[in-house]
Amino acid sequence: MLLPALVLLLFLIVYPFVRTVELSFMQQKMTQATGKFIGFKNYSRLLGSSEFWTSFGLSVTWTVTNVIGQVVFGVIISLLLNRTFFCRTIARGVSLLPFFMPMVSMMLMWRWMFNENYGIINSLLYSLGITKEPVGWLSTTALAFPSVILVSTWRYTPFVTMNILSKLQTIPTEHYEAAAIDGASGWKAFWHITLPEIRDVLQIVIVLRVIFMFKKVDEVMILTNGGPGTSTMILPLYTYKNTFESLQLGRGAASAVLLMLFVFILMVFYFRMFEKEDDVR
Numbered sequence: 001m002l003l004p005a006l007v008l009l010l011f012l013i014v015y016p017f018v019r020t021v022e023l024s025f026m027q028q029k030m031t032q033a034t035g036k037f038i039g040f041k042n043y044s045r046l047l048g049s050s051e052f053w054t055s056f057g058l059s060v061t062w063t064v065t066n067v068i069g070q071v072v073f074g075v076i077i078s079l080l081l082n083r084t085f086f087c088r089t090i091a092r093g094v095s096l097l098p099f100f101m102p103m104v105s106m107m108l109m110w111r112w113m114f115n116e117n118y119g120i121i122n123s124l125l126y127s128l129g130i131t132k133e134p135v136g137w138l139s140t141t142a143l144a145f146p147s148v149i150l151v152s153t154w155r156y157t158p159f160v161t162m163n164i165l166s167k168l169q170t171i172p173t174e175h176y177e178a179a180a181i182d183g184a185s186g187w188k189a190f191w192h193i194t195l196p197e198i199r200d201v202l203q204i205v206i207v208l209r210v211i212f213m214f215k216k217v218d219e220v221m222i223l224t225n226g227g228p229g230t231s232t233m234i235l236p237l238y239t240y241k242n243t244f245e246s247l248q249l250g251r252g253a254a255s256a257v258l259l260m261l262f263v264f265i266l267m268v269f270y271f272r273m274f275e276k277e278d279d280v281r
Contacts, residue, residue, distance in 0.1 A: 023253035030247035042254035052255070054230065055238040056262075062149065062220075062234050063213045069153035070209055071202070074160025079194070081161070082168045092165070099158035107222035110151050114138050114223075141231040144224050148232055152219045156212075160205055167201040168194070207270045211263055235259055 024042055028035025046052045081092050098106070113120050114137035125131045137147045171194065179189045217236035220226065226233040226241065233241075239259055243252025 020253045020256055023249050024257045026250045026253075028249045030244070030249055032249075035250060038250070042250050043258070046251065046254055046258065051230065051233075052235075052238065055233050055235045058145070058233060059214060059235040061145075062152075063210055065149050066152050066156070066213045067206060067209045069149070070157045070160050071206060073153065073157045074205075075164055075198075075202075077157065077161045078164040078168055079190075081165055095161055096158045098155045099162070103218050104222065106155065107151070107219060111138070111223055114147060138224055139228055141228055144228055145232050148220055148223050151223065152213070152216070155219070156209070160209070163201055163205050164198055167198045171197045207267070210266055210270075214263055214266065215259065235262075 023035070025037060025039060026035035027038045027041070077095060081088065081095060085091075112118075116122060116134040116136050116139065119137070121137065122131075122134050125135065136143065138144050175193050176189055179193060184192070215236050217234065217240060220232050220234055220237055221240070224232045226237050235255070236259060239252055239255040242248050242255055246252075
């Protein structure tokens with residue numbers, strides 16, 4: 001019974017991984033059937049490249065800002081949606097739409113909204129008298145990266161909201177009633193009741209978002225494709241361009257291996273931290 005699953009695992013995970021590692025030690029272009037073994041030269045070129053480290057720095061910024069924004073807004077929205085109010089069910093459904101709507105159509109919609117000449121965002125700024133000149137949200141180096149981060153935070157915040165809200169619904173209301181009788185403020189109730197209750201879920205959500213965002217490329221590729229210049233060239237997109245645009249299979253594979261290594265280090269660091277917390281408890 002396990003044989004089909006093992007065969008599927010072998011061809012979908014193990015073989016691509018081994019092949020990628022093998023290619024990372026080769027000098028081979030996409031147009032070549034075979035390559036030349038060059039050892040660690042692909043790695044040394046990447047690690048000695050300022051472009052690689054710039055992309056790595058942008059990926060760290062991309063990941064940290066996205067995760068912070070998604071967690072903060074996700075927790076706030078989940079707390080609001082956990083309250084009792086009219087049309088709460090509809091509000092909960094609407095809050096999840098960005099996460100479940102098709103990626104490409106959403107990103108194309110945002111590209112239209114950010115357009116300098118006929119985008120709705122600039123139109124609103126004109127009508128409110130905030131600006132008289134078109135704002136290049138995706139065409140200027142100062143605004144492109146923050147704009148893409150904003151879109152990504154908007155899209156993936158519902159994932160955090162969904163998980164935190166499901167945990168909030170399991171907290172007994174008696175805890176809050178007892179806190180209210182003792183005169184605890186809303187902030188104290190959150191700090192001493194809500195946060196300890198959602199901490200385990202929050203930790204899992206954070207590590208999933210860090211791993212997911214560090215290797216995420218869709219939004220940046222569709223909205224800016226790494227531009228203007230290289231101001232939004234995060235590491236996964238840098239890897240893609242090395243492989244499929246520069247046609248450097250070996251260098252692209254080495255970049256992919258390094259990307260995977262960074263994600264693995266993040267996972268190990270997190271689980272070590274998790275184990276220490278369990279030992280303290």
